[in-house]
Amino acid sequence: AGNVPQNTGRWLTLQKGESVTIPCFYHPWYKNYVKQWCSGLEIFSCTVMASTDSPQVHRVSIIDDPTQGVFTVTMNNVQESDSGTYWCLGKYGGWNELDDPYYITVTDTPDMSVKDNMVEAQLGDSVTVHCFYSHSYRDREKKWCRSEKNSFCVRSWTRGKSRQRVTLKVDSALGVFSVTVRDLEQKDRGWYWCSVGDRLFPVHISVTQKRQSK
Template identity: 45%
Template sequence: MDPLMLLFLLIAGLTGADSESRRRQVSVLSGGSVTIPCFYGDRYKRHVKYWCKKNDRDACTPIVHSNSPQEGKVSIRDDPDQRVFTVTINNLTTGDSGYFRCGVKISGGSDDGDQVVLSVTDGVSTVKWMRVQRRGSVTIPCFYSDRYKTHVKYWCRGNNRDSCTPIVHSDSPQESKVSIRDDPDQRVFTLTINNFTHGDSGYYWCCVEISGASDPGDWVSLSVTDGSSRLSVDKQEVTGVEGDSVSVQCHYGYSVNKKLWCKIGGTCVSERSGSWDLDGRPVLIRDDTGNRVFIVTMRGLERKDTGWYWCDAGGLQIPVHITVKLITITECK
């Protein structure tokens, strides 16, 4: 999977004793792929799982079932040991946007499941919900399609993309407490915002400037709080050495049932699994509920592990960039 045909998602979790019920959102660039994990309780381990699309009358048309796991560009894989099934959709187009459901088939009763809102954008994608601490700072990555590498990027504020107020542009990268940096090779531009105030709460847009056409963009909601940010990391920039390991501490401010570590353009792993594989990299997640922090350790690092990841807890996300450096050996003379 191309890491820049990315997903930013709030993971779907089936209702039940050990999961949360809510509408989840997935934002992904067109042309790419997305893998959505759907977690479920122990009592559903032997049940058939499915993925369906809702229509205007709230009916849900099944697309793929775990007992018939491939349908066109959509596939499903169930892992009862980890109590999760994953739905993978390839070659995404804007027409794939809509309301979907991760479901569990229940004989003689109402099927259980949660709603997923899939939004396939045509050019830009970013995180969705962030809560930040007053006077704090944050860096937000905005990914874009290859065709926009030479275009001017900008950050604006407002409820609507077409009428939002520009704050900073990549051809004039600093404006007061907001700065922007474009990395065309990685097809990502980053916004760094310092010294938050309550007046900074609101909807913002990552946008690309298009001459003579509507600018493509994607939104993020920022909420500024006096107390805990409810989800934070010690550092958003983490450096490791090839062959070694790195750890990231994700602090959450209240009790949540699921904590996730995700790689942009890849998949997510949950603290429920303890030790898991994330796109070929061994990952250990340890949840310290007493101190409300889950610690992610990635082992056996390779240069290809360099990139953006994020912590997810309670529907909030915080991005983390990991840089893997080569081991440097200096010979003694």
């Protein structure tokens, strides 16, 4: 807990008591490294909260997916004491910082939240994700972006608020923007960011095969 440095990173506010899954992305070079989720203001003195060589510790679990170049951390029943800086590390002899750190604040009134950030839908169907934001972020730009750096975003401040099969709608009265992805394809699976101003929330979309009707 405590203050966080003002450098590159991802600012995430979580609802007290909720569970959330968070991605850490890495280059294929690091696929054989032990992956670690580490808490602390400084990277060289942080405390390992979860590691792929001991995947479950208390309320935190970690899963590595080398084929996708991402490991995911699930934090269950988060509490205010979980607030702080978290690092995505790879260990192989020494250690490497694999991705931008997360600056996490746990509160009763998060700036930005998604009720269920692990979404599953069938091929060809539509899926809608609801991204909630606090009143103080009402006038900030809302965005839906693929997780890859420099990838496409749909923005609330652009005319039409849609791109290809993706539409973004803002309801300022309720403090939510909704993103709908239509005609789901396999290439739509993966991680996305809901963001408002400097706050963001990760969302994962899984695309399954159509079930055969009897």
